[in-house]
Amino acid sequence: MGPLFKILMASIFVAYIAVKWTAPSFDPESLRGARVLVTGASKGIGEQMAYHYGRFGAKIVITGRREKALQQVAEKCLSLGAQEALYIAADMASESDPDKVVDFALDKLGGLDYLVLNHIGSTPFSMWSGEVDHVSWLMKVNFFSYIQMAWRALPSLEQSKGSLVIVSSVAGKMPSPFTAPYTSTKSALNGFFGSLSHELAMKESNVSVSICTLGLIDTESAMKKVRGITKMPAYPAAEAALNIIITGATRQQELYYPWFTQIITLCKDWFPSATNYVIQNSLNYNP
Numbered sequence: 001m002g003p004l005f006k007i008l009m010a011s012i013f014v015a016y017i018a019v020k021w022t023a024p025s026f027d028p029e030s031l032r033g034a035r036v037l038v039t040g041a042s043k044g045i046g047e048q049m050a051y052h053y054g055r056f057g058a059k060i061v062i063t064g065r066r067e068k069a070l071q072q073v074a075e076k077c078l079s080l081g082a083q084e085a086l087y088i089a090a091d092m093a094s095e096s097d098p099d100k101v102v103d104f105a106l107d108k109l110g111g112l113d114y115l116v117l118n119h120i121g122s123t124p125f126s127m128w129s130g131e132v133d134h135v136s137w138l139m140k141v142n143f144f145s146y147i148q149m150a151w152r153a154l155p156s157l158e159q160s161k162g163s164l165v166i167v168s169s170v171a172g173k174m175p176s177p178f179t180a181p182y183t184s185t186k187s188a189l190n191g192f193f194g195s196l197s198h199e200l201a202m203k204e205s206n207v208s209v210s211i212c213t214l215g216l217i218d219t220e221s222a223m224k225k226v227r228g229i230t231k232m233p234a235y236p237a238a239e240a241a242l243n244i245i246i247t248g249a250t251r252q253q254e255l256y257y258p259w260f261t262q263i264i265t266l267c268k269d270w271f272p273s274a275t276n277y278v279i280q281n282s283l284n285y286n287p
Ligand code: NDP
Pocket: 039, 040, 041, 042, 043, 044, 045, 046, 063, 064, 065, 066, 067, 069, 090, 091, 092, 093, 117, 118, 119, 120, 121, 122, 141, 167, 168, 169, 170, 214, 215, 216, 217, 218, 219, 220, 221, 222
């Protein structure tokens, strides 16, 4: 290991510790009675977020397409301590459902403190082979519905000094094979909400924007896709969910979970060829 490499690694470590130490501290009481809308909460990370918000005593609205699953999650949220737990079934590929969901939450909760945009449409984990219609549909679900809901909720978030939380992926910062449509939607989210965040700050808005970059998380849908293809470790959905909630509650602009995803994205910029080699060789693929 050369001295330059050691200095680089030590600098990264020191910078990481400094960032962690100066991060604002989280007060769980700040979420008691908070009015929260979580999308994609019938399973996976969204479901885990709903349970955490429930334990913190928040008032929540959850959404997804499957009514029965939403009902079960809402019941569990109440049993964990949620002050309110309501659900509305909606398809984010529809033109009108994103607005309908925000209007439902505003009406039932009397406003919003947190809008947590987390849902994703299903997409294959495979080589791109020209499915343009699928990309267009996925853009509707994973991107257009996000900006539609954010715009609808902004006036209320402005009033409540609220937070907009966007669940994104390391794929949106560092393209990898087999995920072209998904990666496009996450890159679009990073670009749009990164830009919006500047504009809100320039307007001295009350609303904070948090963009959460996640690595591989052990949800059923993710594991089903990557099992046998990647050797990357998967991290627990409940912990990812808690980190997202804390990032929103402390009004931080960014989350990287697990922590090393930030280092990986930096490596991509600093050592692109080496990073590409590692990415391509970390996947089982026989042409
Ligand atoms: P899941 O596939 O487990 O859950 C997706 C959620 O979205 C479900 O609640 C599903 O509910 C809902 N959904 C799917 N299609 C639609 C639709 N057309 N309209 C409305 N709701 C829909 O996802 P994860 O929990 O794994 O991921 C959550 C977030 O985390 C996503 O933004 C994802 O990109 C991000 N992430 C996840 C990673 C991982 O490894 N798991 C890695 C990096 C980022 P229903 O079926 O009831 O509609």
